[in-house]
Amino acid sequence: MSIHEWFKKKKLEKEGAYVRERLDIPGNLWVKCYKCSQAIYTKELEENLKVCPKCGYHFKLTHFERINQLVDQNTFKEINANIKSVNFLNFTDSKSYTKRIEDAIAKSSLKDAIVTGTGKLGGKDAALGVMDFSYMGGSMGSVVGEKIARLIELAIEKKIPVLIFSSSGGARMQEGIMSLMQMAKTSAALGRLRENRLPYVSVITDPTTGGTSASFAMLGDINIAEPGALIGFAGPRVIEQTIRQKLPPGFQRAEYLLEHGMVDVVCERKALKDTLVKILRWFDEKE
Amino acid sequence: MKKNDPVKNLLPFEKPLVELYEKWEELKRLSGQSKINMDEEIRLLEKRIEATRRDIFTQLSPLQIVQIARHMQRPTTLDYIEQVFDNFVELHGDRNFADDPAMVAGIAKLDGRSVVVIGHQKGKTTKENIARNFGMANPEGYRKALRIMRIAERNEKPIIALIDTPGAYPGIGAEERGQAEAIAKNLREMAELTVPFISVITGEGGSGGALGIGMGNRVLMLEYAIYSVISPEGCASILFRNAARANEAAVAMKITAKDLLELGVIDEIIKEPAGGAHNNFAASAANLKSAIMNNLEPLLSLSHRELIAHRYNKFRNMGIFEEG
Numbered sequence: 001m002s003i004h005e006w007f008k009k010k011k012l013e014k015e016g017a018y019v020r021e022r023l024d025i026p027g028n029l030w031v032k033c034y035k036c037s038q039a040i041y042t043k044e045l046e047e048n049l050k051v052c053p054k055c056g057y058h059f060k061l062t063h064f065e066r067i068n069q070l071v072d073q074n075t076f077k078e079i080n081a082n083i084k085s086v087n088f089l090n091f092t093d094s095k096s097y098t099k100r101i102e103d104a105i106a107k108s109s110l111k112d113a114i115v116t117g118t119g120k121l122g123g124k125d126a127a128l129g130v131m132d133f134s135y136m137g138g139s140m141g142s143v144v145g146e147k148i149a150r151l152i153e154l155a156i157e158k159k160i161p162v163l164i165f166s167s168s169g170g171a172r173m174q175e176g177i178m179s180l181m182q183m184a185k186t187s188a189a190l191g192r193l194r195e196n197r198l199p200y201v202s203v204i205t206d207p208t209t210g211g212t213s214a215s216f217a218m219l220g221d222i223n224i225a226e227p228g229a230l231i232g233f234a235g236p237r238v239i240e241q242t243i244r245q246k247l248p249p250g251f252q253r254a255e256y257l258l259e260h261g262m263v264d265v266v267c268e269r270k271a272l273k274d275t276l277v278k279i280l281r282w283f284d285e286k287e
Numbered sequence: 288m289k290k291n292d293p294v295k296n297l298l299p300f301e302k303p304l305v306e307l308y309e310k311w312e313e314l315k316r317l318s319g320q321s322k323i324n325m326d327e328e329i330r331l332l333e334k335r336i337e338a339t340r341r342d343i344f345t346q347l348s349p350l351q352i353v354q355i356a357r358h359m360q361r362p363t364t365l366d367y368i369e370q371v372f373d374n375f376v377e378l379h380g381d382r383n384f385a386d387d388p389a390m391v392a393g394i395a396k397l398d399g400r401s402v403v404v405i406g407h408q409k410g411k412t413t414k415e416n417i418a419r420n421f422g423m424a425n426p427e428g429y430r431k432a433l434r435i436m437r438i439a440e441r442n443e444k445p446i447i448a449l450i451d452t453p454g455a456y457p458g459i460g461a462e463e464r465g466q467a468e469a470i471a472k473n474l475r476e477m478a479e480l481t482v483p484f485i486s487v488i489t490g491e492g493g494s495g496g497a498l499g500i501g502m503g504n505r506v507l508m509l510e511y512a513i514y515s516v517i518s519p520e521g522c523a524s525i526l527f528r529n530a531a532r533a534n535e536a537a538v539a540m541k542i543t544a545k546d547l548l549e550l551g552v553i554d555e556i557i558k559e560p561a562g563g564a565h566n567n568f569a570a571s572a573a574n575l576k577s578a579i580m581n582n583l584e585p586l587l588s589l590s591h592r593e594l595i596a597h598r599y600n601k602f603r604n605m606g607i608f609e610e611g
Contacts, residue, residue: 088607091539093526142606149603171494171516173526176540177552180494180516181605184502187474188602195479211516213467214455214495219475233466233495234457242457252462260463 033057035228049269058226058269060206062108063115063132066165070273071128076119080150084111085143089176097174100136108134112143113168116151118160122277124284127155129164133207138168140212141175145182148216152189161199161283162190163276166217169235170210183215190219199283201276204231204254204263222279223263224272225254231263296360296565300351301343307336340562347511349537353519355511356490360565362572364391364406364449367489370572371579372397372404378438381430384464389420389456390428390500392435397447398580403439405432405500406449409490422491423456426469429499433473436480445483445583448500453518455496470499477502478598483586485579487557488512488544489564504598505582506552508544509571510559514552515542552605555582
């Protein structure tokens, strides 16, 4: 690394643009917070729902951790677990999409970037979609689109609300135009849900950008964001390159979106379950 | 409409034509000056130009098609509106924040029938392009489009959308005013429209910015238009880590009309005149008009419910995966 690159990296780190985190927190006793750089005792971090006890930075959660934290014990039932991505365009960049799929499955022990199913929160039934950034950056391809559409259709059939937790860089480029079409498909399904007068709560977590934000993630009757989450249409680097200006502080963070009227609530992780349960109980007044 | 200068409008890969055109002009000049009749020679040369052009155009690479789709002289939405529709009244503004010059919308007649027409608007000069933000709409553009679609719906008029954009604008204001939300909402609402809806990709179909007005019952595409999730340059710089590898990205992503017809993402390809739409505005407008009319006809007899179901099923079935 040249000295120039080193300075650039330091600058970016300072601005928080380069918050790089390893999702698999190593078996070490201590981890370093990506935001405040303080050492945290791993167990303490986990007990604190993977929120830095010192600065409140919200670490990314895997689908497994998210479900464990929020869904009533032993109530989650996965559906459509066996839908798998295929390399129908024969797409190869630095490696083939086929290999990428294999690697992603091995890395995340997931079949694709979302897990869907039904479960209870505070005793209330909901159709749940939980994205996982560790599978190819949570990108949306045919499988993510199909699973979301089926989830929504199931919710309509069962007359239950839909909750989707997004964490996604956007459309999956390896599926070309077909990934774009998933935006149409998921949004159309949400239109049907709405016609059926069933609620949809979108929980937007770090990061949610591109085709995911420009479809189901921003369409909640209620949009909830986790603190500090990066949420936007275009990524910050693309914007910077286009307009050749420095971005304002806090740009595209959850709090910034709250200020600009794009989300209803910025909710800390420790209060998330309570908030969701309150919302579900508001929609369904039956005991 | 002014006639285009054939040589000036040639793209780099059409280089073999430059020399032929120069000879042709020379012959014409000579024929005008002298008494010798050179009509035969001119005719032969014209035939050769056409044959050479055909040769070039039968083996275009995807990236060459990208260049045609982005040609500065390619007919824009307003050009098509002028040639295809009558009695156009442009309607402005999203009633909320501003009018977006990168998106035009209005009411018009199509062969005597009242319709609504919406489209991205690019410029043909740098000055025009700056005024039109290079056809990159802001949230207010998408919101205006939806407002006009609603007028169509309330009045039972079909909607025609012409798509030609590099993408939705990635700017600070666009983000602050909810670019993602504006597009997402359009997608959801378009799926529920109770009137016939035809969208046509006329030039660049740039990702979510294109899809934001693109959920027609029928999706048509001009022969040398492109439609993709990201620009070939963007894809190359992210996945191939080198923007110069745009050619590979363009091939890999399948962005041409022919590829998209095979994938089932579009329903029909609209032929372009020899050398691309910019070579003959009138002919490309005529092709566009007849394609819109042919595709609209069967939709006119469908009920509200059938139109919604037709559109829902169309997009619901898009996606390729394995199960089991």
